[in-house]
Amino acid sequence: MKKEDCFYLGKIVKKYSFKGELLAKLDTDEPELYDNLDAIFMDLRGNLVPFFIESSQLHKSDLLRLKLEDVDTEADADALIKSELYLPLDLLPKLEGNKFYFHEVTGFKIKDINFGEVGIIKAINDSTAQALFEIDRDGIEILIPMNDEFIVKVDRKNKTIEVNTPNGLIDLYLSE
Known part of the structure; x- marks a missing residue:
């Protein structure tokens, strides 16, 4: 094993x-x-x-x-x-709805209701006070808190997680 x-x-x-x-x-x-x-x-x-x-x-x-x-x-x-x-x-017991195991969602796409497609989850950082999605967007790392209020839908079939983040959160990582 x-x-x-x-x-x-x-x-x-x-x-x-x-x-x-x-x-x-x-x-x-x-x-x-x-x-x-x-x-x-x-x-x-x-x-x-x-x-x-x-x-x-x-x-x-x-x-x-x-x-x-x-x-x-x-x-x-x-x-x-x-x-x-x-x-x-x-x-592992199977999880339903918006609950998921960290290892299960690596490789899933993240889509934001307002922003659109954000990128691919490359890892979960759970060493901070709040666990974070580590997302790769064409080489740029975007961190989104794994907050139940942000997670709208987990779609296992299509390997996507739909989120609704506060306005401007994703843009913080993209403006240089």
């Missing part, structure tokens, strides 16, 4: 018991969707390694308590702390 065929689920943050149990912080709004997994992939030194899950349960709302097969001691558990967790993309 390669990383590009998977999505980031979260990270092992600490040990839970002396029997090798671990707590994972999940990067999701719906941790309950991942409560009954059979297996998970862990990034160990750049390789995705599968681990079978003996048991799991939600712990304090956003943590998942995991008991992994063949992880039976504190030393086994210590070796896995800070490891990133991944699952195959086909396990």
Whole structure:
């Protein structure tokens, strides 16, 4: 399994018991969707390694308590702390309407109701306080905040996202 065929689920943050149990912080709004997994992939030194899950349960709302097969001691558990967790993309729940996964919209066209076609989404920047569409318009980078109020329609069939940005936002990037 390669990383590009998977999505980031979260990270092992600490040990839970002396029997090798671990707590994972999940990067999701719906941790309950991942409560009954059979297996998970862990990034160990750049390789995705599968681990079978003996048991799991939600712990304090956003943590998942995991008991992994063949992880039976504190030393086994210590070796896995800070490891990133991944699952195959086909396990992602399908989103409807204007909700989307960041990886899903890379390559989509952005069209603004007033401006017209803006360009192609080359990436999502989520390292800022507000996630941003990074759009390429013939070599010029345009950043549009991923604000629910701006997103009018996500058209998966035609790979377009229609937005309604404040007047002048796009022009800021085009006037030199």
